[in-house]
Amino acid sequence: MALHRDDTIFALSSGAAPSGVAVIRLSGQGVRFGLETLLGTVPPARLASLRTLRAPENGEILDRGLVLFFPGPASFTGEDVAELQVHGGRAVIAGILKALSALPGYRAAEAGEFTRRAFENGRADLTEIEGLADLIAAETEMQRRLAIRQADGGLRRLYEDWRHRLIRARALVEAGLDFVDEEDVPDDVMAPAWSEAAGVATEMAAHLDDQHFGERVRDGFEVVLLGAPNVGKSSLMNALVRREAAIVTAEPGTTRDLIEVALDIDGHAVTLIDTAGLRETESLVEREGITRARRRADTADLVLALSDQDSFAETIPDGAPVLHVRTKLDLLDSDSKRVESADLHLSARTGEGLDALIQAIGETLRLARPMPTAMITRARQRDGIARSLGYLRELALAGDHAVEVKAELLRSAADALGRVTGKVDVEDLLDVIFSEFCIGK
Ligand SMILES: Nc1nc2c(ncn2[C@@H]2O[C@H](COP(=O)(O)OP(=O)(O)OP(=O)(O)O)[C@@H](O)[C@H]2O)c(=O)[nH]1
Ligand SMILES: [Mg+2]
Numbered sequence: 001m002a003l004h005r006d007d008t009i010f011a012l013s014s015g016a017a018p019s020g021v022a023v024i025r026l027s028g029q030g031v032r033f034g035l036e037t038l039l040g041t042v043p044p045a046r047l048a049s050l051r052t053l054r055a056p057e058n059g060e061i062l063d064r065g066l067v068l069f070f071p072g073p074a075s076f077t078g079e080d081v082a083e084l085q086v087h088g089g090r091a092v093i094a095g096i097l098k099a100l101s102a103l104p105g106y107r108a109a110e111a112g113e114f115t116r117r118a119f120e121n122g123r124a125d126l127t128e129i130e131g132l133a134d135l136i137a138a139e140t141e142m143q144r145r146l147a148i149r150q151a152d153g154g155l156r157r158l159y160e161d162w163r164h165r166l167i168r169a170r171a172l173v174e175a176g177l178d179f180v181d182e183e184d185v186p187d188d189v190m191a192p193a194w195s196e197a198a199g200v201a202t203e204m205a206a207h208l209d210d211q212h213f214g215e216r217v218r219d220g221f222e223v224v225l226l227g228a229p230n231v232g233k234s235s236l237m238n239a240l241v242r243r244e245a246a247i248v249t250a251e252p253g254t255t256r257d258l259i260e261v262a263l264d265i266d267g268h269a270v271t272l273i274d275t276a277g278l279r280e281t282e283s284l285v286e287r288e289g290i291t292r293a294r295r296r297a298d299t300a301d302l303v304l305a306l307s308d309q310d311s312f313a314e315t316i317p318d319g320a321p322v323l324h325v326r327t328k329l330d331l332l333d334s335d336s337k338r339v340e341s342a343d344l345h346l347s348a349r350t351g352e353g354l355d356a357l358i359q360a361i362g363e364t365l366r367l368a369r370p371m372p373t374a375m376i377t378r379a380r381q382r383d384g385i386a387r388s389l390g391y392l393r394e395l396a397l398a399g400d401h402a403v404e405v406k407a408e409l410l411r412s413a414a415d416a417l418g419r420v421t422g423k424v425d426v427e428d429l430l431d432v433i434f435s436e437f438c439i440g441k
Pocket of ligand 1: 228229230231232233234235236247248249250251252253254255256275276277278327328329330331346347348349350
């Protein structure tokens with residue numbers, strides 16, 4: 001991303017035109033000048049003002065709308081910011097954007113550039129920015145809840161607390177080194193530092209031991225349908241999503257490719273994956289489909305093993321939890337015929353048992369449990385915390401090492417945390433993180 005920090009940037013921040021209202025956002029040192037040029041004067045700070053916007057070159061009226069001015073540094077980006085709330089017609093928007101681009105020092109913002117300025121001006125740390133990106137992308141209630149907590153600083157507060165404790169511990173060690181002859185630093189001078197580090201390590205280990213719940217809420221849980229041909233896998237998928245997502249026929253071996261659909265279960269994003277029926281076959285296409293089905297089941301969060309018989313013969317990969325589902329319940333003539341080894345019975349045809357299945361999926365994935373305030377949502381965060389914890393574990397084992405070595409381990413542990421929040425040396429990460437944003441954010 002080309003960073004010309006002196007430029008004043010602008011973009012359409014609301015969705016695609018036409019829309020009832022469009023929001024055009026401006027940020028940078030030229031905002032006051034831009035407002036004077038288009039409106040005549042700069043409106044009062046943080047108050048909605050109804051204004052007429054005029055083309056600078058001929059004074060022609062472009063539109064009338066609400067204008068908000070947020071002087072820096074108490075703004076989203078930390079710079080002077082303005083928002084023009086205008087009519088969301090294509091020509092209105094185009095006219096205003098054209099007028100803005102003609103102003104000196106003005107240019108169209110790149111994707112995520114407003115947020116990047118917010119980060120660079122210390123208005124948000126990297127975890128908050130990742131939370132913001134997730135909030136904009138959130139499709140389910142749980143994704144939204146997870147994202148808003150993170151955008152509000154849930155992870156930042158936790159990680160900064162750890163980092164400050166490690167920095168304090170190191171300061172203690174360095175102070176001890178300055179005052180005492182290195183040969184015989186008494187243990188009790190350093191003891192509070194080591195116990196602080198051990199305390200942080202314990203908290204980190206507990207934080208990491210979360211079964212990747214936050215990442216799975218964010219990315220979606222994968223549930224794979226597995227079973228012999230014709231047991232009703234595709235029919236079940238169609239019944240759950242209430243549309244003909246997969247082809248259903250009486251012919252065994254109908255499904256070959258993996259078919260993925262998105263489901264919302266209790267506000268959680270779930271990806272349901274239909275697969276090729278498992279059997280010995282000469283067909284190359286079908287064999288490839290079966291290989292893919294097994295591979296996907298190996299990494300699933302949950303496997304639904306389906307059978308329309310009295311037993312579950314198919315070998316199910318261990319790894320993921322499994323629910324055994326007896327299908328075609330409508331064909332069983334009495335309750336006594338129920339299959340003992342099945343967790344659930346259902347009929348895709350009548351819909352009986354579908355609610356119980358949805359509930360069982362939720363329980364197996366433990367979707368109902370309360371969400372802690374701060375949860376890891378990305379591999380980047382997990383790697384950083386794990387690296388930091390690695391240094392602290394090394395420290396705990398470094399009993400007889402020179403105190404300098406241990407102080408260095410404390411520094412490395414704090415720096416690893418600093419990279420997660422963006423306090424330390426993260427230039428290489430920024431392009432990746434900000435590329436997730438759309439233009440206007
Ligand atoms: N009576 C009854 N028939 C069902 C039910 N579910 C599926 N079937 C029938 O069983 C046959 C196979 O259904 P599919 O959903 O295609 O089965 P599948 O497991 O996806 O089969 P493959 O893709 O070949 O592996 C079709 O004729 C369906 O109409 C059910 O709940 N009750
Ligand atoms: Mg099928």
